Amino acid sequence: xxxxxxxxxxxxxxxxxxxxxxxxxxxxLLLESERELGGSTQLSAGMFTAAGxxxxxxxxxxxxxxxxxxxxxxxxxxxLKPGLVKAFCEQAGPTLEWLLGLGVExxxxxxxxxxxxxxxxxxxxxxxxGHVPKDQGLGLVxxxxxxxxxxxxxxxxxxxVERLLHEDGRVVGAVADGVEVRAGAVVVASGGFxxxxxxxxxxxxxxxxxxxxxxxxxxxxxxGDHLRFAEQIGAAVTGREWGLxxxxxxxxxxHHWQSGFPPPSRVYVNGHGRRFMDExxxxxxxxxxxxxxxxxxxxxxxxxxxxxxPPGYAHWTPEHVLAExxxxxxxxxxxxxxxxxxxxxxxxxxxxTVERWNAQLxxxxxxxxxxxRTLAAKGADGPLDPxxxxxxxxxxxxxxxxxxxxxxxxxxxxxQVLDLRGDIVPGLYAAGExxxxxxxxxxxxxxxxxxxxxxxxxxxxxxxxxxxxxx
Numbered sequence: 001x002x003x004x005x006x007x008x009x010x011x012x013x014x015x016x017x018x019x020x021x022x023x024x025x026x027x028x029l030l031l032e033s034e035r036e037l038g039g040s041t042q043l044s045a046g047m048f049t050a051a052g053x054x055x056x057x058x059x060x061x062x063x064x065x066x067x068x069x070x071x072x073x074x075x076x077x078x079x080l081k082p083g084l085v086k087a088f089c090e091q092a093g094p095t096l097e098w099l100l101g102l103g104v105e106x107x108x109x110x111x112x113x114x115x116x117x118x119x120x121x122x123x124x125x126x127x128x129x130g131h132v133p134k135d136q137g138l139g140l141v142x143x144x145x146x147x148x149x150x151x152x153x154x155x156x157x158x159x160x161v162e163r164l165l166h167e168d169g170r171v172v173g174a175v176a177d178g179v180e181v182r183a184g185a186v187v188v189a190s191g192g193f194x195x196x197x198x199x200x201x202x203x204x205x206x207x208x209x210x211x212x213x214x215x216x217x218x219x220x221x222x223x224g225d226h227l228r229f230a231e232q233i234g235a236a237v238t239g240r241e242w243g244l245x246x247x248x249x250x251x252x253x254x255h256h257w258q259s260g261f262p263p264p265s266r267v268y269v270n271g272h273g274r275r276f277m278d279e280x281x282x283x284x285x286x287x288x289x290x291x292x293x294x295x296x297x298x299x300x301x302x303x304x305x306x307x308x309x310p311p312g313y314a315h316w317t318p319e320h321v322l323a324e325x326x327x328x329x330x331x332x333x334x335x336x337x338x339x340x341x342x343x344x345x346x347x348x349x350x351x352x353t354v355e356r357w358n359a360q361l362x363x364x365x366x367x368x369x370x371x372x373r374t375l376a377a378k379g380a381d382g383p384l385d386p387x388x389x390x391x392x393x394x395x396x397x398x399x400x401x402x403x404x405x406x407x408x409x410x411x412x413x414x415x416q417v418l419d420l421r422g423d424i425v426p427g428l429y430a431a432g433e434x435x436x437x438x439x440x441x442x443x444x445x446x447x448x449x450x451x452x453x454x455x456x457x458x459x460x461x462x463x464x465x466x467x468x469x470x471x
Contacts, residue, residue, distance in 0.1 A: 003029045004468035006173060006183035008161045011039020011219065012450060013432025013457035014189035015144035020461030022151025026470040030153055031176055033160035033221050037145055039191050040219040040404065044137035045114035047447035049122045049129045050092035058108030059119055063127050065090045071125050076440040084437045087413035088455055095455040096131060103143045105134040112379030114446050121377045123284035123445020130447045137450065161225065166233045171427035184468025185427050187460045192405035192433035193224025203227065203407040204243045210400035213250045217403055226408050226434035235409050235425055236418045239436035242406035244443045245287050245399035251324055252315050252401065260313025263305035265385045267357045268397060271295020273340060273349030275357065278369040280378065284445040287399035298343055299397045300354065304389040321393065331394040339392045358386040404449050408436035415460035427467060429460035
């Protein structure tokens with residue numbers, strides 16, 4: 001059987017593409033390599049960053065796609081193609097409204113984190129754009145799956161595509177499990193490549209700076225099939241050395257919501273023993289700030305902070321931190337000068353840094369790095385405790401949690417894949433991590449990847465339906 005649209009990948013981007021193609025009147029087949037749908041979207045909080053939405057309007061927030069575009073490009077130092085990013089910023093809001101119409105629930109309420117439904121601060125934007133749905137990323141996947149089934153999309157699980165069919169300069173289908181599947185247009189939405197060490201070395205080698213501390217939280221299917229497709233058909237690849245690495249403690253091996261969070265009363269210092277950032281800065285910028293420092297970065301806190309860590313997590317608990325200190329992997333000392341010697345930073349600088357931190361944060365202000373504003377956005381109650389009760393601890397902190405990769409098939413504003421000359425590859429679209437150019441050197445904030453996947457997936461699905469002659 002010939003299909004109007006073939007979608008490769010059943011994560012958020014693939015589901016959005018298939019649902020949109022079916023909505024446009026196309027017959028659609030979705031092939032997913034894993035045994036369940038959802039990919040990395042299902043593992044996420046489901047936050048979706050968008051501007052000019054009904055949720056924002058209900059909260060009295062004046063925003064627009066143009067403001068979103070300006071912020072997005074400025075944060076990425078204009079290293080992305082403006083036309084593509086403009087299309088994404090303009091369509092992210094309508095895509096969110098489409099999701100709401102399908103049954104996704106996002107209350108018009110203030111949210112203080114990625115697991116509280118409502119509107120929250122996604123990154124370092126001037127207005128809040130992080131839309132957090134009820135039921136998280138799993139809820140998005142469930143709603144999109146229902147939309148696919150209602151539209152007659154045929155979904156086949158456990159089927160990995162080996163190669164694309166490329167005839168007379170046009171993509172006309174794919175080969176999966178040795179069987180040819182022909183289609184009027186193909187959408188590649190197979191995810192990233194975080195689970196393939198060889199492709200990481202080739203396209204995102206800086207992730208290797210984390211060394212033994214590196215761990216991956218992307219979906220198991222993130223094996224880089226899109227990059228292999230590019231080699232097969234001569235498609236262009238862009239986004240090398242771009243991706244999202246979250247700052248973590250050296251002893252973490254799970255996502256923060258499982259590993260736990262460092263104590264609020266902590267100060268980050270660099271190799272000079274100096275504080276250099278807001279410790280709660282968005283991961284849109286925090287990884288880059290840490291990477292820019294001289295020497296290792298250390299989280300400094302005291303005994304009261306250790307004892308106050310909440311139970312129920314895998315790593316950031318009083319017991320685990322104590323065990324790391326007893327094993328001499330976490331530095332611990334009776335005084336700050338002794339701690340400084342252990343971690344190799346100037347003692348006078350570390351003492352002065354902690355004294356200055358104690359003079360500000362426990363008083364509810366941070367003249368140097370404005371952390372009090374970040375804490376307020378997160379709904380923190382009251383000022384922080386001083387760092388004053390010995391013993392003192394130092395935990396090495398670095399970007400080591402690999403969330404997503406940004407290198408993929410180069411696409412235009414219509415999600416069409418481009419060849420090495422910059423021309424369109426007829427019949428081929430890409431979205432999500434597989435379609436590169438929206439996710440750039442700077443991750444704009446929580447919800448950037450989900451918004452990219454679903455927005456560009458929707459654009460790709462509708463475009464593929466038109467290409468096949470059904471829309």
